[in-house]
Amino acid sequence: MQTLHVELGDRRYPIFIGSHLNINELLLPYITGHQVMIVTNDTVEKLYANTYQQALQALGKTVKLCVLRDGEKYKNLENLNLIFDALLQAGFNRDCTVLALGGGVIGDMAGFAAASFQRGVNFIQVPTTLLSQVDSSVGGKTGINHPLGKNMIGAFKQPSVVFADMAQLKSLPPRELSAGLAEIIKYALLGDIEFLAWLEMHMDGLIQGDEALLAEAVYRSCAHKARIVANDEKEHGERALLNLGHTFGHAIESYLGYGVWLHGEAIATGMVMAADLSCQMGWISEADLIRTKVIFQRAQLPIACPPIPLEQFLEYMVHDKKVLNGQLRLILMKGVGQAVITKEFNLEAMKQAIVNNQLKE
Amino acid sequence: MQTLHVELGDRRYPIFIGSHLNINELLLPYITGHQVMIVTNDTVEKLYANTYQQALQALGKTVKLCVLRDGEKYKNLENLNLIFDALLQAGFNRDCTVLALGGGVIGDMAGFAAASFQRGVNFIQVPTTLLSQVDSSVGGKTGINHPLGKNMIGAFKQPSVVFADMAQLKSLPPRELSAGLAEIIKYALLGDIEFLAWLEMHMDGLIQGDEALLAEAVYRSCAHKARIVANDEKEHGERALLNLGHTFGHAIESYLGYGVWLHGEAIATGMVMAADLSCQMGWISEADLIRTKVIFQRAQLPIACPPIPLEQFLEYMVHDKKVLNGQLRLILMKGVGQAVITKEFNLEAMKQAIVNNQLKE
Structure with missing residues (x-):
């Protein structure tokens, strides 16, 4: 223990x-x-x-x-x-x-x-x-x-x-195990490239429910979160990093109706959208975007959402709590394992990232 | 100001x-x-x-x-x-x-x-x-x-x-002004005998709505409360003193249905019950009990509640938050202007204090 x-x-x-x-x-x-x-x-x-x-x-x-x-x-x-x-x-x-x-x-x-x-x-x-x-x-x-x-x-x-x-x-149903892995992968993507490598090495065991591996992954994720939260209990700054993929993800959840997709599934696709936008901004490479998609796929998570009209998607995004004075801030990646909170992104690229990662009708 | x-x-x-x-x-x-x-x-x-x-x-x-x-x-x-x-x-x-x-x-x-x-x-x-x-x-x-x-x-x-x-x-309707005065009188009864004397001197002006007198009474009451709350923000100790009359008062409010009596009216009668019990315990004199009743009467507040079956009154009292592990604690007076939190009171005397201060059917 x-x-x-x-x-x-x-x-x-x-x-x-x-x-x-x-x-x-x-x-x-x-x-x-x-x-x-x-x-x-x-x-x-x-x-x-x-x-x-x-x-x-x-x-x-x-x-x-x-x-x-x-x-x-x-x-x-x-x-x-x-x-x-x-x-x-x-x-x-x-x-x-x-x-x-x-x-x-x-x-x-x-x-x-x-x-x-x-x-x-x-x-x-x-x-x-x-x-x-x-x-x-x-x-x-x-x-x-x-x-x-x-x-x-x-x-x-x-x-x-x-x-x-x-x-x-x-x-736990396999789908819910995967949803948990989405959150675990998030900690790797936002701040720990070594943990990402560890997850890539052990994903098969994790998906099979190996208790020792799961305990280690839970411990590492909680330690990451605890460090961030201790620095910023009421979410005024750094803590917002934990919302990587959430603004996109919440829009997906809201559109589909709560509970249709699991939270972990929605933020997995949300993180892919954030990575896609980061890639378009030139902050991560095409290879890193693919690496991001692959780890989610190996965790049996969706990397594209059903078709959602862009207008509605955006409407749901600005209802999200991360909107300050009407100014949309997103958590994006300035590198794999290096998330930032920023409002300095291209709005058209953001729309493209949403469209890119939807299933075709 | x-x-x-x-x-x-x-x-x-x-x-x-x-x-x-x-x-x-x-x-x-x-x-x-x-x-x-x-x-x-x-x-x-x-x-x-x-x-x-x-x-x-x-x-x-x-x-x-x-x-x-x-x-x-x-x-x-x-x-x-x-x-x-x-x-x-x-x-x-x-x-x-x-x-x-x-x-x-x-x-x-x-x-x-x-x-x-x-x-x-x-x-x-x-x-x-x-x-x-x-x-x-x-x-x-x-x-x-x-x-x-x-x-x-x-x-x-x-x-x-x-x-x-x-x-x-x-x-403000006169009845609500009186209800506010009940809370003001509470601060005098629980911890400030000089303030009680001041209120006795100025009660006529207060009831007539003299703004300067009201401002002074509000300032003194808030200062009292602020001092107590600063010492005990989450109500673990001293702050409970502010509930003088409230356990009885809440029972009256609950029985009558919320909003039938104003909160201030209920706690005025509640404080009379607390004073009555304190008097029976020998902690305040008969004269002090009368003094307590008179100041509430001059503030045009009720000092007796409608008839409530004792069983029901007690039932409503123990639903009150001041019950810790089934042990009823009350705020009573060990002197005028000197409230205490105690579970050391006679239960029969408590019942008598309730019965004493009800209107006859």
Whole structure:
């Protein structure tokens, strides 16, 4: 087992990364009160809810379950309110703990509920997908979607501990494993060319679910993210680099409707678009663009989106949070492993990058 | 004009207190971006929205209005969502400012919306009721109600500036002026016997709406609250003193239904119950209990609630946030002007204090 400490001043917390992690030993110290609300979805509930519920009950905790429906389309205000209903119906107070057991959607919703219930209660994350192990474990971003935009409503809420158990990835559908790999590849592309080489070497093992390789990839990705987030907790500068591929990706997700494509799939294609634009700007070579596409393909990720009318694509892009005073900033690559935040790009080239990476009708 | 600085580390902000405050000079420096959403209600809109909208538009800002229905019963998730709808329909980004123009309900909802929209945007408070000038101006508590409890969902969100204009109190119904005085009297009862003497001397002028006296009372109350909050921003200790009368008061509000009694009316009776219990415990004299009742009566506030079955009253009390691990703590008086947080009280005496201060059926 590896432990990564995320340093955020007085809100330092550990991420435990390994296989078959010990709940009694590792989780218990972080449950400060007596009441635990496990927030999960109807898929994960059947797989792992019992294990956590029984272990915590055996340790003397009052444990309740709040089971939401599985899927990004349920990440809205209505389903968030079901968590508040469950907490209040259980009579839970401000000493309670909210434990997120599931993927990114559950982590986002349970985290926002933990941030808002009684203006903030203890929060623990048990991410059960590869994507959420690398994405939601670090950074404290929580939130819900709105019909007019993704993650538009939320809070910064740091967990007291994150429990990333590779053994729980066994039940993950291959498509979701790939979506997690998209996020892992992102860390390589934005800041670590050696990690990119490591991923190129081990992609076959990763795709086959090798737990040791996955743990190493999760550890490295989380360490990258933790370093960036510690420098810039509230996303005023460097942290925006983590959005490589996201402005394009969000447009794809918004157009297709939340949940049709997985987040990881959308940002994989989004990163290809960002690389394409970077290549047109002369910042990366044609060979690097191909290298980018190949690593995503080997991770079984889409590198082109369905046809989307350009006007609509652009409309969705400017609804994205990265627009400051109407000025669109993008995360682009000034080299492989070297992302930058910039508004100095050619708008026509940007449109071309979108068109280039769509499937033909 | 007086200026009170609330000290919260890097989130220091001023409260401007006076009559006919200058928007251009005092407000403009705190609007960092170009987009301003004025959140108000349908009563306040008619009185003051135009003034703020025109002044800010003349200064080059894009100003939109979000008008909610007036009343505590609208302080819920559904109406909160109307603010998000307005922000997103206007295409506002994370550089925008949310300006709360109204009483406590508007401040709570707009503040929570500002805390949650894009995970936090700039927030300005223009409280237009006496209660909100002393209560919501300091402390950063924002939130909404849930059918199972008051203020159960929310965030700590500090404004960048508060604008307390006594001239705006002219339009306030007498009942709401009294409700504000309840909160002002609270600061005297919990920690400042000299302020209590000052209030006893000036109560007639205050009730008549004397702006200079009101400004002084608001300044003193905010200064008290600011000192307490600066010591204990997240309510782990001393800040709980501010809840004098609130556990009883919330039970009254919950039973009657939100908005039937004003918050200030409920806590006035709640403080009488707390004083009654304190008197039974031998901590304050019979004369002090009478003094407490008299100051509330002179402020035209109720000192007894309608008949509420004791069982239900207690049920509503333990749903209150001040219950830690099932152990009820109350804010009581160990002397006039000297409140304490304690669980060391006689339960039968508490029940008696509730029964003593109800109207007979």
